[in-house]
Amino acid sequence: MEYVVIAVALLVLLIVGAVAYVVPKRRRELPPSVPGTTGTEVLERPPTPAVEPEAEPEVEPGLVEPPAVVEPEPAVETPPAPVIETPEPTAGRLTRLRARLSRSQNSLGRGLLALLSRDKLDDDTWDEVEESLIRADVGVGPTQELVERLRTQARVLGTGSADELRKLLAEELTNALEPSLDRSLTATAEGRPAVVLVVGVNGSGKTTTCGKIGRVLVADGRTVMFGAADTFRAAAAEQLATWAGRVGAEVVRGPEGGDPAAVAFDAVKRGIETRVDTVVIDTAGRLQNKIGLMDELGKVKRVVERHGPVDETLLVLDATTGQNGLEQARVFTEVVNVTGVVLTKLDGTAKGGIVIAVQRKLGIPVKLVGLGEGPDDLAPFEPAQFVEALLATDA
Structure with missing residues (x-):
């Protein structure tokens, strides 16, 4: 009976020793995590790393249109209407602009009046009148004709006062400008511009x-x-x-x-x-x-x-x-x-x-x-x- 007890005790010791040897070894061989592993033992898994969000794939230009950005329409400024001017009337413009002729008056106007207002109208004076007209670009031929008419009028009519000579000069200059010429502008035509x-x-x-x-x-x-x-x-x-x-x-x-x-x-x-x-x-x-x-x-x-x-x-x-x-x-x-x-x-x-x-x-x-x-x-x-x-x- 003692032998039986001793045999049983030895058997138990053998079984316990075998189990103590096999279980740690198996624990070392198992992977950290095996999906679907069954058993009473719970295997500890390593901590799960934080999952970073996946980067969006790069889109080649022209393949996918980016979403349209709706911007507010700018306010449209209406350009100001052009200002239409009303030109000044043409009638009497020359009279209104008489002061603009001041430079021409120096030789063609006042210069001649000054010469003709002298007390004595001798040959030298008439030569000066002729020179004054030529300098004013009247031209040699027209100047000679104009001076000759003035001398004749002054001599025949006995004109001596400054006012009378001024009137005579105005008449001769006007005649030299040929007032009978047609100076109108043809601005209309029959049936067309x-x-x-x-x-x-x-x-x-x-x-x-x-x-x-x-x-x-x-x-x-x-x-x-x-x-x-x-x-x-x-x-x-x-x-x-x-x-x-x-x-x-x-x-x-x-x-x-x-x-x-x-x-x-x-x-x-x-x-x-x-x-x-x-x-x-x-x-x-x-x-x-x-x-x-x-x-x-x-x-x-x-x-x-x-x-x-x-x-x-x-x-x-x-x-x-x-x-x-x-x-x-x-x-x-x-x-x-x-x-x-x-x-x-x-x-x-x-x-x-x-x-x-x-x-x-x-x-x-x-x-x-x-x-x-x-x-x-x-x-x-x-x-x-x-x-x-x-x-x-x-x-």
Whole structure:
């Protein structure tokens, strides 16, 4: 019996020892975490690391459109309506601008009056009168004729007082300006717009004069269309558009360096469509000795005449150029048949006699004169008022 007890005790010790040996070994071999492991023992797992959010995949440009950002629409500012100006009436402009002729009065007006007011009108005095007129650009031929008539009148009529001599001088100067010449502008035509072609050399103020001519026509109740056929000077079309906008007129223009004749043609066509009274066409400034350019000016006139005749061709002359303006005028008349002269910058010269010289040599009337830089300082030329302004003692 003791042997049995001892055997059982030894067996129990063997079993306990075996279990103590096997269980730790198995515990070392098992992985930290085996999904689905069953058993009474709970295996401790290592702490789970914090899971960082996955970065969004990069999207190649153009594959996915980003969400539209709705921004508030900016307030639209309505541009102010252009201010349409009302040009000053043309009637009496020359009289209102008489003070602008003060420089011309020095030689052509007051200078002559001072000479004729001397107590004795001898040969030396008349020679001085002649020199004064020549310096004023009246020209040699017209001056000799004018002085001869004055001497005859003074001698025959026995005129001696300053007032009488002033009246006599005014009459002779007015006659020299040929008041019978037609100085009106042809601003309307039957069934179509009247076409006014404006020509002249560089630097004469031609484009500005075009704008002022438009104001003269608007002041007289006409509707106007402008043609910017000076395509070789970049600022010319913009300058003309500025003048047109001030009187509510339209401008037809072409590409820079384009065909001037095509622009002029389109301007007249547009004028016919809109039924305006007058189409004023600005042309490129040209030197009179450039044959190719002068031929081009002739082309402009011929192309425009497909719509109808050119009613006016106005030559813009700078009064400060003096006798040189006569040669310019002569060549232009051979190309385009000038119908009238616009004499600019007359307020800036002491040589107002150029008005007489131009008319006497060319037989072309001076129709408009520029007496300042203001928009309405272009005045219809009236010989009697012009002479009165020259001889005025209160200007």
